[in-house]
Amino acid sequence: MNELIFFINYVVISGSVSGSIYAMGAVGVTLIFSIMRFAHFAHGDMMTFGAFMVLLLTTLFPQAGAAIGIPTPILLMPLAMALTAGLAVGIDRTFYKPLRAHGVKPIVMVIASLGVTLMLQGLIRLFAGTGGSSLYVDDRKEIFRLPVPIESVRVPVVITEPQLYLFGLTIISVIGLHLFLSRSRLGKAMRAMSDNPDLAQASGINTNTIVAVTWMLAGGLAAIAGTLLSLDVTFKPDLSFFLLLPIFAAAIVGGVGHPFGAIAGGFVVGFAEALAVFNWGLLLRPFRDSLPEWLELPSNLAFVGTEYKIVVPFFILVAILVWRPTGIFKGKVIT
């Protein structure tokens, strides 16, 4: 039974954590692609920017959360989301909009977004330094060790406070996004523009408004993902940049242009990573005595070492591009 708890801790919880973060990043990437038709590479750094805003605000008001009893970074996150949404709209106005007005090819936009990536990372390094820093300035990260009420089980299920917030906020975001896209006039207009931009315009939908709303949504979600990731580990200026590959893999697996596909894709990639680095030897341990003598159980039976985790999304990405380029939900093909 202890082994099963290991599995829950290292695969179920850990997979859900990365899955949630990838999902929220991938939703932003896929929304931007469906409206503006380009792969936004600066997305990871928008996540970092959101986390950096939380760090900044938490450093300024370290006591703010204690008054209400929730961690300060979580309390200040809505503010950081607004700032990141503002940044996203600002970046679009300054860099992407003039390019769109020229009618450039998508690849030019992609390269421009790479430029934005470097700029954002440089800026964040300039102010935050290159090292890591904890978003818990005054608070303490709560770690819950939940004992399992079974006699023989000694290992507790371990879950941290930011992970619980992450799961909660992911569920709220998904439901909120669903309601927005399926019920609100603006959300439907957004889907209309993704479906058929010319007809959307001919119906009187203001495409500039839709573009701005898309950036705000993507920016806000990026800020949530970046902050909760930094809460779970520590804040580093290049933390989210390295998530770019799994996030794009998630968006493509889900079928680009499908927000809910992106969420599914996020969890597929997250769990695939967790399953690949899990030490399957742990699960075989109870049968150690019944194994034949010549078969000695190696201490580590993972598919890939943790340090090579990045090959998993890379493999998924290549596989899906070769065998099913439109993803699970028949999305668009990124060009």
Place this chain on the structure above:
Amino acid sequence: MPLLDARDVHGGYGGMNILNGVNMAIEASEVGVIVGPNGAGKSTMLKAIFGLLTVNQGEILLNGDPIHNLPPNKLVRRGMGFVPQEHNVFPSMTVQENLEMGAYLKPDNVKRMLERVYEFFPPLQEKRHQPAGELSGGQRQMVAMGRALMPEPDLLLLDEPTAGLSPLYMNEIFERVKEVNAAGVGILMVEQNAKQALAIADKGFVLAAGQNRFTDTGAALLADPDVAKSFLGG
């Protein structure tokens, strides 16, 4: 005062003129049909009226107000609806959502006009929760027309509404066009199926090389041996 009055319209894409002086006038009670050979500028004229390309010379009046070179969304507000020939629905959205998008600028219209559109096109009511992309060509055309009717336009522009449809559906679409017109919406449409279209036309415009070749009532054009010989295949 005619509903639509286009006078000596010159226009095209970039610097190239495709229209070289087209005149067209229809009343609110009329169905106008534009026919002519390929490359005559039929669809181009429709797009010029809907502000999708530049009018370099001449003027277009809607209810007496000049509207040329206004962007499409302004024209929708002023009472014009446009159904493009292709890509005229939002394929992943349901029929009802497609119609709602038509009334995007007039959200108060949605409830009332949904009922009216379903009256015009009963098959759409059954399929209202189905994605428009899954419908047959004829039903998709109904969605497209319904979408354009949602903001209660005075004038509806249809670009080859029967292209690619079976004769059965073609007649059905022409029937609907007449009904919509009877409800007080002026219609201007471009058609390849010239004979059938002129049969329901109050006014017919035969274009060639970006100019009016013949302009008369639909019946008169059908009866004119010159028109029949050169443009209706004998």
